[in-house]
Amino acid sequence: MSNIISLGRIARPGEDIFPTTGPHLDVRVKPLYGEQKGQYIDPTTRPNLLQNILVGPNQTPLYQQQEGGFKSNYRITSGFGKRKAPTKGASTIHRGSDFGIGPEILGYRGTGTFTQRKGYGELLTQDEQGNPYMMQFFHTVGGDPQPQKTSSVKPKDATAPAAGKPTSTPQRKEKANKLLSSLLREQIVGNTLEEALNPASFMPDYGAVNQPFADVSAARNKFIMGLLD
Numbered sequence: 483m484s485n486i487i488s489l490g491r492i493a494r495p496g497e498d499i500f501p502t503t504g505p506h507l508d509v510r511v512k513p514l515y516g517e518q519k520g521q522y523i524d525p526t527t528r529p530n531l532l533q534n535i536l537v538g539p540n541q542t543p544l545y546q547q548q549e550g551g552f553k554s555n556y557r558i559t560s561g562f563g564k565r566k567a568p569t570k571g572a573s574t575i576h577r578g579s580d581f582g583i584g585p586e587i588l589g590y591r592g593t594g595t596f597t598q599r600k601g602y603g604e605l606l607t608q609d610e611q612g613n614p615y616m617m618q619f620f621h622t623v624g625g626d627p628q629p630q631k632t633s634s635v636k637p638k639d640a641t642a643p644a645a646g647k648p649t650s651t652p653q654r655k656e657k658a659n660k661l662l663s664s665l666l667r668e669q670i671v672g673n674t675l676e677e678a679l680n681p682a683s684f685m686p687d688y689g690a691v692n693q694p695f696a697d698v699s700a701a702r703n704k705f706i707m708g709l710l711d
Contacts, residue, residue, distance in 0.1 A: 534607075
């Protein structure tokens with residue numbers, strides 16, 4: 483899968499620092515090799531580079547191969563070379579090609595190093611044969627910041643126990659105390675008050691002389707202690 487390099491976006495009205503008649507993209511190409519090294523050339527003579535420029539969220543190629551040749555997907559509003567200045571302060575020697583595009587985001591399919599400068603960006607890249615080029619994109623600014631994602635999850639109530647987790651120790655003890663009170667009430671109703679209040683049950687040697695009662699008492703104590711753990 484090809485790498486996509488972000489080129490920022492085309493400047494909106496009021497953002498462009500250069501003279502302009504409205505939002506558009508000015509593409510300039512300069513070979514860094516051969517006889518034309520360091521000179522601006524007509525960008526449309528390098529459609530293999532222009533086809534890598536992607537426009538908008540759908541990544542529409544600036545140039546596209548159609549019917550055996552390359553054609554621009556956007557209207558060229560001002561070509562390379564001599565021209566009449568389209569607005570006050572604009573150049574009469576155009577070093578690039580203007581494309582009538584609104585303030586869309588831009589990308590480049592390929593490899594290279596991109597630097598956003600004031601009012602334009604520069605991309606150092608190479609063609610399919612490995613020949614180096616510098617491409618410039620005038621009337622652009624840095625990309626819009628990505629919106630921050632906000633969480634739709636509500637904060638947990640700090641006072642409520644988490645679902646699926648055991649309750650805290652004080653809560654367990656409170657429940658055990660309620661259960662113990664209920665058991666004692668059942669003993670009273672069931673005419674076992676005498677056993678529950680028998681002082682002999684607290685004597686150390688009582689279990690030794692009354693083993694059945696000791697077994698019942700030990701089982702009850704073990705059950706109650708388990709509730710308090």
